[in-house]
Amino acid sequence: MKVFFILNGLQTVIDVDPDRRVVDILREDLRLTGTKEGCGSGECGACSILVDGESRLSCLMLAAQLEGKKVITVEGLASGKNMHPVQEAFVEHGAVQCGFCTPGMVMATVDLLSRNAEPTRSEIREAISGNLCRCTGYQKIVDAVEVAAKAMKNEGLRVKNGGEG
Ligand code: FES
Ligand code: FES
Numbered sequence: 001m002k003v004f005f006i007l008n009g010l011q012t013v014i015d016v017d018p019d020r021r022v023v024d025i026l027r028e029d030l031r032l033t034g035t036k037e038g039c040g041s042g043e044c045g046a047c048s049i050l051v052d053g054e055s056r057l058s059c060l061m062l063a064a065q066l067e068g069k070k071v072i073t074v075e076g077l078a079s080g081k082n083m084h085p086v087q088e089a090f091v092e093h094g095a096v097q098c099g100f101c102t103p104g105m106v107m108a109t110v111d112l113l114s115r116n117a118e119p120t121r122s123e124i125r126e127a128i129s130g131n132l133c134r135c136t137g138y139q140k141i142v143d144a145v146e147v148a149a150k151a152m153k154n155e156g157l158r159v160k161n162g163g164e165g
Contacts, residue, residue, distance in 0.1 A: 005066040008076025014063070022061040023047045026073060034074035034103050038132070045131030048104035049073050055111035057130075074103035077110065085155070086110050089148035090141070097135035105131050109145050117153055121146070 038046035077084035
C-alpha cells in the first residue's frame, strides 16, 4: 500500500506492506538509523519518535498508522548545523554514554517540554520512565532535561516537536 505522511518536514510517500513496522521503515527502508531498536516489544523506549508531536514507540507502530501523520525522528530535530537544545544539553551535561538510549530519551524529552516547560525532577523521571538506560543511572539525564528546559525558556525557543504549524 502507499502511505503518505510528513517525515522531518518533508512530504513522503512509501510503498510498503501495511503491517511493516515503522522502526523497520525508518531504519531499513529510509536509512534513518538514529532511531534505535532495543527490545522490539514496547519495553525500552529506544525506538521513540514523535508522531503529531507525541512520543510513540515505532516498534509497535505499523506502516498504515503513518498515513497523514507528522513524524519527527532524531534526525529531524536539529536546525541546520545547530543541535536542538535538548540534544545540546544531553551532550554537554554527561547524559550520553554508549548513546543507544539517547535518541529515544531525547524524543521523550522534547515531547515532555512541549507539554510542560518547567517540569519538576519527578515529572522528568515520570516522562522518561518508559525509556531504559543501562549506562548513566539516569541522574545526568534528569540534569540535562532540567538544563534544556531552562535554556529553552531563557531563549524563548518554541519546542520543535512536529505538533505545531
Ligand atoms: S525497541 Fe521499541 S520499545 Fe524497545
Ligand atoms: S547511554 Fe547507554 S543505554 Fe543510555
